[in-house]
Amino acid sequence: MSLMRITSPHAHSGQSTAKVMLQVAAATVPGVLALVVFFGPGVLVNIALCVATALACEAAVMKLRDRPVGFYLKDYSALVTALLLGIALPPYCPWWIPVIGSVSAILLAKQLYGGMGYNPFNPAMVGYVVLLISFPVEMTRWVAPAELIQGTPALGETFALIFGNMNVDGFTRATPLEIVRHNQSTILAQLYEMEPMFNKGSIAGLGWEMANFGFLLGGLFLLFRRLITWHAPVAMLVTLTALSVVFYDGGSSLSEGSPLLHLFSGATMLGAFFIVTDPVSGCTSNKGRLIFGAGVGLLVFVIRAWGAYPDAVAFAVLLMNFAAPFIDNYTLPRTYGHKAARKATDLEEQ
Amino acid sequence: MEWLSEVSTPLLILGGMALVFGALLGFAAVRFRVEGDPIVEQIDALLPQTQCGQCGHPGCRPYAEAIANGEAINRCPPGGQATINELANLLDVEPTPLDAEHGIEDVKKVAFIREAECIGCTKCIQACPVDAIVGAAKQMHTVIVDECTGCDLCVEPCPVDCIDMVPLETSLQEWRPNKPSDGVQLIASDRPELHTDDRSAA
Amino acid sequence: MSQVNERQSASERRAAREAHLIASEKARDLSRELKINDFHGGVHPPENKHQSTGEPIGSIPLAEDLIVPLNQHIGGTAIPLVKLGDMVLKGQKIAEADGLVSCPVHAPSSGKVVAIEPMAVPHPSGMVADCIQIRTDGRDEWCALTPLADYANRDIDDVLEKIRDCGIAGMGGAGFPTAVKLNPRGGAEIDTLIINGTECEPYITADDMLMREHASEIIGGVEILAHLLDQPERVLIGIEDNKPEAIEAMKKAAEGTRFHVVTFPTKYPSGGEKQLIEILTGREVPNEGLPANVGIVCQNVGTARAVFRAVTLGEPLISRITTVVGESLQRQRNIDVPLGTPIRHVLEQHGLDRKTLQRIIIGGPMMGYTIEDLSAPVVKTTNCILAPSKQELPAPPPAQACIRCGLCAEACPASLLPQQLYWYARAEDREKLQAYNLFDCIECGACSYVCPSSIPLVQYYRAAKGDIREARQEKEKADRARERFEYRKLRLEKAEQEKEAKRLARKKAAEEARKKREQEANSPEAQAAKQESDVVAAALARVKAKQATPEQQLARAQRTLTSAEHRVERMQKKLADAEEAQKPPLEAQLKTAELKLQEARDRLAEAEKQAAAADKTPEQKTVESSAEPSITEDKLTVAGASSSAAGAAIERAKAAAAARASMNPEEKLAQEIDALKKRVEKAEARLTKARNEDDPNTGAFETALEKMQGKLQEKLAQQSQSGSQD
Ligand code: SF4
Ligand code: SF4
Numbered sequence A: 001m002s003l004m005r006i007t008s009p010h011a012h013s014g015q016s017t018a019k020v021m022l023q024v025a026a027a028t029v030p031g032v033l034a035l036v037v038f039f040g041p042g043v044l045v046n047i048a049l050c051v052a053t054a055l056a057c058e059a060a061v062m063k064l065r066d067r068p069v070g071f072y073l074k075d076y077s078a079l080v081t082a083l084l085l086g087i088a089l090p091p092y093c094p095w096w097i098p099v100i101g102s103v104s105a106i107l108l109a110k111q112l113y114g115g116m117g118y119n120p121f122n123p124a125m126v127g128y129v130v131l132l133i134s135f136p137v138e139m140t141r142w143v144a145p146a147e148l149i150q151g152t153p154a155l156g157e158t159f160a161l162i163f164g165n166m167n168v169d170g171f172t173r174a175t176p177l178e179i180v181r182h183n184q185s186t187i188l189a190q191l192y193e194m195e196p197m198f199n200k201g202s203i204a205g206l207g208w209e210m211a212n213f214g215f216l217l218g219g220l221f222l223l224f225r226r227l228i229t230w231h232a233p234v235a236m237l238v239t240l241t242a243l244s245v246v247f248y249d250g251g252s253s254l255s256e257g258s259p260l261l262h263l264f265s266g267a268t269m270l271g272a273f274f275i276v277t278d279p280v281s282g283c284t285s286n287k288g289r290l291i292f293g294a295g296v297g298l299l300v301f302v303i304r305a306w307g308a309y310p311d312a313v314a315f316a317v318l319l320m321n322f323a324a325p326f327i328d329n330y331t332l333p334r335t336y337g338h339k340a341a342r343k344a345t346d347l348e349e350q
Numbered sequence B: 001m002e003w004l005s006e007v008s009t010p011l012l013i014l015g016g017m018a019l020v021f022g023a024l025l026g027f028a029a030v031r032f033r034v035e036g037d038p039i040v041e042q043i044d045a046l047l048p049q050t051q052c053g054q055c056g057h058p059g060c061r062p063y064a065e066a067i068a069n070g071e072a073i074n075r076c077p078p079g080g081q082a083t084i085n086e087l088a089n090l091l092d093v094e095p096t097p098l099d100a101e102h103g104i105e106d107v108k109k110v111a112f113i114r115e116a117e118c119i120g121c122t123k124c125i126q127a128c129p130v131d132a133i134v135g136a137a138k139q140m141h142t143v144i145v146d147e148c149t150g151c152d153l154c155v156e157p158c159p160v161d162c163i164d165m166v167p168l169e170t171s172l173q174e175w176r177p178n179k180p181s182d183g184v185q186l187i188a189s190d191r192p193e194l195h196t197d198d199r200s201a202a
Numbered sequence C: 001m002s003q004v005n006e007r008q009s010a011s012e013r014r015a016a017r018e019a020h021l022i023a024s025e026k027a028r029d030l031s032r033e034l035k036i037n038d039f040h041g042g043v044h045p046p047e048n049k050h051q052s053t054g055e056p057i058g059s060i061p062l063a064e065d066l067i068v069p070l071n072q073h074i075g076g077t078a079i080p081l082v083k084l085g086d087m088v089l090k091g092q093k094i095a096e097a098d099g100l101v102s103c104p105v106h107a108p109s110s111g112k113v114v115a116i117e118p119m120a121v122p123h124p125s126g127m128v129a130d131c132i133q134i135r136t137d138g139r140d141e142w143c144a145l146t147p148l149a150d151y152a153n154r155d156i157d158d159v160l161e162k163i164r165d166c167g168i169a170g171m172g173g174a175g176f177p178t179a180v181k182l183n184p185r186g187g188a189e190i191d192t193l194i195i196n197g198t199e200c201e202p203y204i205t206a207d208d209m210l211m212r213e214h215a216s217e218i219i220g221g222v223e224i225l226a227h228l229l230d231q232p233e234r235v236l237i238g239i240e241d242n243k244p245e246a247i248e249a250m251k252k253a254a255e256g257t258r259f260h261v262v263t264f265p266t267k268y269p270s271g272g273e274k275q276l277i278e279i280l281t282g283r284e285v286p287n288e289g290l291p292a293n294v295g296i297v298c299q300n301v302g303t304a305r306a307v308f309r310a311v312t313l314g315e316p317l318i319s320r321i322t323t324v325v326g327e328s329l330q331r332q333r334n335i336d337v338p339l340g341t342p343i344r345h346v347l348e349q350h351g352l353d354r355k356t357l358q359r360i361i362i363g364g365p366m367m368g369y370t371i372e373d374l375s376a377p378v379v380k381t382t383n384c385i386l387a388p389s390k391q392e393l394p395a396p397p398p399a400q401a402c403i404r405c406g407l408c409a410e411a412c413p414a415s416l417l418p419q420q421l422y423w424y425a426r427a428e429d430r431e432k433l434q435a436y437n438l439f440d441c442i443e444c445g446a447c448s449y450v451c452p453s454s455i456p457l458v459q460y461y462r463a464a465k466g467d468i469r470e471a472r473q474e475k476e477k478a479d480r481a482r483e484r485f486e487y488r489k490l491r492l493e494k495a496e497q498e499k500e501a502k503r504l505a506r507k508k509a510a511e512e513a514r515k516k517r518e519q520e521a522n523s524p525e526a527q528a529a530k531q532e533s534d535v536v537a538a539a540l541a542r543v544k545a546k547q548a549t550p551e552q553q554l555a556r557a558q559r560t561l562t563s564a565e566h567r568v569e570r571m572q573k574k575l576a577d578a579e580e581a582q583k584p585p586l587e588a589q590l591k592t593a594e595l596k597l598q599e600a601r602d603r604l605a606e607a608e609k610q611a612a613a614a615d616k617t618p619e620q621k622t623v624e625s626s627a628e629p630s631i632t633e634d635k636l637t638v639a640g641a642s643s644s645a646a647g648a649a650i651e652r653a654k655a656a657a658a659a660r661a662s663m664n665p666e667e668k669l670a671q672e673i674d675a676l677k678k679r680v681e682k683a684e685a686r687l688t689k690a691r692n693e694d695d696p697n698t699g700a701f702e703t704a705l706e707k708m709q710g711k712l713q714e715k716l717a718q719q720s721q722s723g724s725q726d
């Protein structure tokens, strides 16, 4: 009998990457449910298409790179990427939108950089932005919540919309953020009363607020399981709130929207708990995460208020991904027994 | 005259910027100049100082000078690939595999004199480039292990062939675990050993 | 040396900083009753302490053989005091400390020394180290012990000497000689003594049980330690709050003393020296510094007890309490076991189930190491022997890529960024590793423990640390070699110059003398002198001729030649008859013979020439001999040109290296054989010469020749083998 010879530690917490990823996936369930309830089964089709394409892509790349396919698929990182992308895409978009999105997310943003752990940018967001820039029309047509249009597309219609050439225009309406952005003349209180999108909901637009609430719940679950730290999400949400308070302008016609609108509309909660917490492309230290999150919050507001795109989380996150190594460099923690933290670039001091 | 001001403003701005940045760069170049050792010193600092002559030069420093004058960097077997890589890094060239013409990388060795057989001829003392052998005429000689570079030059001159090159043993205190192999992340072509020159095995 | 100086100046600078720190600390301490601090990071692995605390500390039958390693501590290996076959008594010193930072070793039981040789020791490398093996006689007979009564009135150095003499080393794990630690030099004043009863590693309960059962001895030891440190202001005994019985016992024992028993929440690695110091005092041991730099000395409870027994009973450190635990054992408990007891013996006494066993860990699951050879003994630092089953501590799964989740950084008690260190360790970027403070890693394993990708982070760090240390050492050595090389060059140049100067001086003198002679050539004295010198020269020539007359030499040379010729002929015939397979060696022999023949011919020619020369008149000889000095001088200059023998050797090596290029193994072998042959010939020639001259080294030459011939045969055999393989 030969005894094992390995170095310490011999114990392990039992946590594994696969488990982390699966829990992240599970945490999206409330938000996805809300989306399905309000926007119909198109959401699920998107997700399914994304996941299938992403896994196929990942498997193909692993095969090409001569690596064990099963081992890598089982870390479920591709699954989570695809899931997040699927959630972010407008429901009932043509089938090739999720397919192209997943392919660029997995191939372009992840595997070209060396696979899991090596990607400098958040793959799901890269996929999203590629789509947004290439197909702005398809990407900006959001169907309205079921209540506003007498029911979301039925199953047959769903498939006609996605795989056929049925036009989705009959089902779409402006999103809450768009409504507020395009508003030039009405004060917010009036707008809230006029717009069915708002008066049927309560704070941030029918359907949207529930979806955001769902993602918030999922995020709290992740926090509770210690799978993410509070730093980045809290920093992002606080910055966003602060800026929207500053530019609320008393709810005038020029107001950029209430803090609640910003917090519970668009992809805010999804972004805060599922995107900016992506460890690979984010910052390393907690201090860095604070800065990273605050940066995302700032950019989200700036783009929402003064930019030309309907939502801003994807761009904000990608821009901050650029800055992450730089932030990391300046936010090294102080090592035990050292006088002060120092920058990673200070090599000479040694 | 209108066009003149239209052209001159940007020109002035651009020119001004060029001046300012030029001055800044110049200042930085003077202020933050890196005082480097002459290149030969830097190269010599990287060579293993075994002084064995396998590179074709009488000692490491001459080889450092030769490298500074453009000789290939892959001729020092005692330094091996690690030294080549460091040299490549310093000189900003591509690292090349060790030139087998000058010898192959071997485990670290030190000379050992079987003292009972030593006749005290002092021939090895004369050959040793780092004075690592002590002894006097007709007295037994011995090698100072800590100083011996393992250059092999003392073996040949010994008339009674009592010098052996023995591999340096790692002591319990110096031992360390190996760097873990990269497990499943690796594919065949990533494995480092395949990059080394194995012509001799062929 | 320079390193020591550097260290000292650094420590001086640090001392100033620390003094300031301590002053402010003191001011705060008085107003605030022992506040417990927290340290960054840490993990909560399952404690698994209940398995081994169910029974009181037990003991096992004495093993037949005790294997006592000479180095069970940090520092120099002890030097044996006993010989093979010696009878030793229990407690007798069998090896003496070597140097200041070292520890003596004592016999754990009485018996006979049966071996002093390298044997398996508990070490992660699985290498062997020098040990003394004692075959016990079962009598367990003590030698006379000399306690140090009334230590409080003794000189502190005496007490320290006693501790040192009893071989006490830190029993918490590292094994640093205790006497050295208690004698802090050049640091700040010690104001806090910390006794470490934390024992944060899962499974291990040795200190826990020790505190439960021997609290009073520990407190006695603490008293001695406090005395040795000149009664520091605070004496803190730190215990994690998961050991209520131990805390109870210690509090009771400490009643009436000024020692504080401090409890704090359980968290790994609060038992690490640096972490414990932070918990109890809020101070941080400075980077590259020692606890003494911040006025603290830290000792383990086991060490305190050992000190107590050493001083009051005179008992050396020959046994320790060790936890024997793991699901592969039928019985799990703590035992008081003599040092040197083979681990196999310990395990067998606890019902080891070999079927479920997969590894043996010395120490705990977080920082312990595995051993393969179960004959390795228990040593001073062995606090736990863990024999887990496969389910208990499963084998690690293959590592995945780092997802930079940052869990490791959260867990790291040194506030490092393990994921960055991992990255750079993989890339072997030594500069970056040091910039990220790799050397502040205490190898606690918390990062690997939490890593969801199961990356063996600590192993990367250990390997990287070793690499960097080695590189540093090599660099140092290379620098030294360069210095020596350069110095030698200088020396040789100087010698050369001196020689040159002397030569010139001689030449000048000779010139002058010649001139003088020419001037006085016709004087009668000169005539007489010339005649005299002629006579001397003739005598010299005669002597020379007598040594070996040219005729004799000629004859001998001819004899050699004939025999060589015969040999060649014989060989050729043999070769012709031989079968294919045997040919190569025969050919080689033939070649040797031919070479010999050639040599013999040369010799003959030489001898003939000499014989002819001998016919010359004595006058001619004189002329020749007077020409000789200048020849030697020429030789010298030649030597000077090649600068040194080393230069020549380098030339040779160069040529050899060039020749070795692009050769296949056979050619190489053939070349080696040739070289050997040449050396054999040289040796033969040398031997003949030595015989002729009655050299005292003749014997040595003979053995050398034999050896070389042996080598040659070996190579030839090798060649023939590879030849027949083709
Ligand atoms: S081969 Fe390397 S070690 Fe030997 S002399 Fe040349 S440079 Fe120095
Ligand atoms: S002792 Fe021999 S091998 Fe060692 S440095 Fe001197 S000559 Fe070289």
Ligand code: SF4
Pocket (backbone or CB within 6 Å): C401, C402, C403, C404, C405, C406, C407, C408, C409, C418, C419, C422, C447, C450, C451, C452, C453, C454, C455, C457
């Ligand atoms: S815990 Fe493991 S996977 Fe996570 S950042 Fe650290 S090394 Fe990477």
Ligand code: SF4
Pocket (backbone or CB within 6 Å): C408, C411, C412, C413, C414, C415, C416, C418, C440, C441, C442, C443, C444, C445, C446, C447, C448, C457, C458, C461
């Ligand atoms: S092993 Fe080193 S890097 Fe890892 S947690 Fe411990 S101190 Fe930090």
